[in-house]
Amino acid sequence: MTLTIYNTLTRRKEPFQPQESGHVKMYCCGVTVYDYCHLGHGRSYIVWDIVRRYLQWRGYKVQYVQNFTDIDDKILNRANAEGTSMQEVSERYIQAYFEDIRRLNVMDASEYPRVTENIWVIHQLIRELEKKGYAYAIDGDVYYQVQNFSEYGKLSGRSLEDMQAGASGRVDSEESSVNKKHNPFDFALWKAAKPGEPAWDSPWGKGRPGWHIECSAMVRSLLGDTIDIHGGGGDLVFPHHENEIAQSEVITLKPLARYWMHNGMVTVNGEKMSKSLGNFTTIRQLLNQGVDPNAIRLFVLQAHYRKPLDFTKDAIISAENAWKTLKEALLFNSKLKNFRLLPLAMPNPYVESFQRAMDDDFNTAAALAVLFELAKELRREGNLLIHQGKTDTPLETIEQQWQTLVHLAQVLGLEAVLNEEADTKQEDLSNADIETLIQQRQDARKERNFAEADRIRNQLQAVGVILIDKPDGTTVWHW
Missing domain, CATH: 1.10.10 (Arc Repressor Mutant, subunit A)
Incomplete structure (x- = not known):
């Protein structure tokens, strides 16, 4: 079977072929650390966690990098409102990120670069863009000259005529900066310092990086000119990822990423969950309300990663009930004395069905169907054993079914809390x-x-x- 991935750049599924046999370089855009992560963030990082886990299960060594944006207007606004510093705010919410996301059994990235730790590599990239005629400085600001890059818009499928500068709300919305630009589509690479704001020395005077240049610089510094997979939320296709391509590819003359992957948004009543709309629920709120972390993972995995996922109370309750069913099957070994841990038998029709689903652009909904089919079989056998004391199915077959379920559940990250709970029961x-x-x-x-x-x-x-x-x-x- 061949793993295929939907590539946003080509708008089709493509067979996965990394640059280096057996090795995958993967970068995903991280959070801007000014508040607690909401469920939309949780979905994104669960999705990339599953992609990484499955690639590792398929035998690849995965180098996974995820950044923290620790300098941004939103961080500064929070610091000013609290009377604290940008560093204090960002440090607090970086720690909160780890607390929340680890409770969802998301594995740590290989590296977590921070923008403030990469100012020099950002300077270096901007200087190269200037030398090649793709950047220009005005009054301490530096802008990327979009019209000089003939392929601008190839990721999002937009033409310059369709675009508006600052479409994301994250770049140069002030009238003064718009008036400085050669073209309204140009975006900031470096921003001149404002009174009272943190700033770094640079060839253009004191200031701080623009949003998009950060990821281009960190990808190149840590992973090289071309990576295998670049991931992020669907809201980052334009302008963030479009601008990353523009910045990186004119310097390296190579593709920034071979495969561009984007997860769908978590919605509430059809609207994207976001802090700006005020319709968000944080991961911490859900967990502190007693929602099982595995139920949250199931809620995310029940839909294909590229599709919208609507958040409702009923949907979470349904996911909790589904987890109870799966958990009972995962604990099936406690129903039998001397239950053996056997090697996973191959060929295995359940493993083959699971792999077929995941090879089809990480179709977790279909993969979960395989797990629940196993759970249903184990529940039936368990009921027979409890009520009749025996079953016609050979014990070795039942053991293999349970072993297969545990193995496949681990690929989807559905084991950590389970094991803690099982250990607690035995101790109590x-x-x-x-x-x-x-x-x-x-x-x-x-x-x-x-x-x-x-x-x-x-x-x-x-x-x-x-x-x-x-x-x-x-x-x-x-x-």
Whole structure:
């Protein structure tokens, strides 16, 4: 089977072929650190986490870089409002990012470069653009001359006539800067210092970088002239990624990225979830409300990464219920004594179906269907074992099904919280403790103390012990 990826640049699915056999260079645009991450950010970084995990599962060594934008108007506005510094604000929300995203079992990137740590490489790139005639300086500002790059617009499919400078709201909206430009489409590479703002020395005077130049400089510095995959939200296609291409490719004369990938937005009532619209829910809010991190991953993975994903209370509840079903199957080994951990048997039809789905542009919805098919089979076998004490399916077959489920779930990052929970259960109650509580419940029922009997059942259920009262008056249990 061949992995295919939808390439935003070519607008079609293409077979994946990295530059270097067995090695993938991947860069994804990170957050601007002035607030807590919302669910839209969570979706993006879960998506790139899955892409990375699957590539590694396919045998690739992945070098994954994700930046932090730690100098920006929004950070400065937050610092001014709080009476603190840009560094204090950015440091606080970088730490908050790690706290929240790690709870979602997103693996750390290989590197997390910060803009403020890469000022020199940004200067270097701007100087090269000047020498080649693609940048010009006016009163301490430096702009990219868009009309000099004949391929401008090839990623977004826009012509210059269709574009407006600062379309993202992140670049040069002030009238004074517009009047300085040779062309309204030109965008800032370096911004002259304003009173009271942090600034760095440069060949053009004190100032700070424009937004787009940051990623071009860090990609080139850490990963080289051409990378294999460049990822980001769909809202970054224009102008951010369009401008990255313009800045980088006129210097290197090589493609910036072989494959451009963009995830769809999380929407609320059909509108993009964003801080500017005030319709956002943070990752931290959801987790602190008791939503299981794995349920959030399932919510994200149930839709194809390129499609919009509508956030509703019912959708989260549905994802939580789905996780309970999957978790029960992942814990199936606790139903059988001496359950063996076997090597994954190949050929394996479940693994083949999973790989077929993921090879089709990371179709996680179809891949999850394979996991839930396995979960359904294991639930059926578990019910037979609990109620009848036996099953016609060979034990080795059941063990292989469970092993396959655990293996594939790990590819989708659905294992970390599960393992912690399973360990906690085993530590909290021994089998002897459980049998003692069941006997106490039986005694309470005989004495018609049903409130006490219910209390014991609920106590056991809270740690994952399920009781089944048999017609003959006995009670059996399982995790």
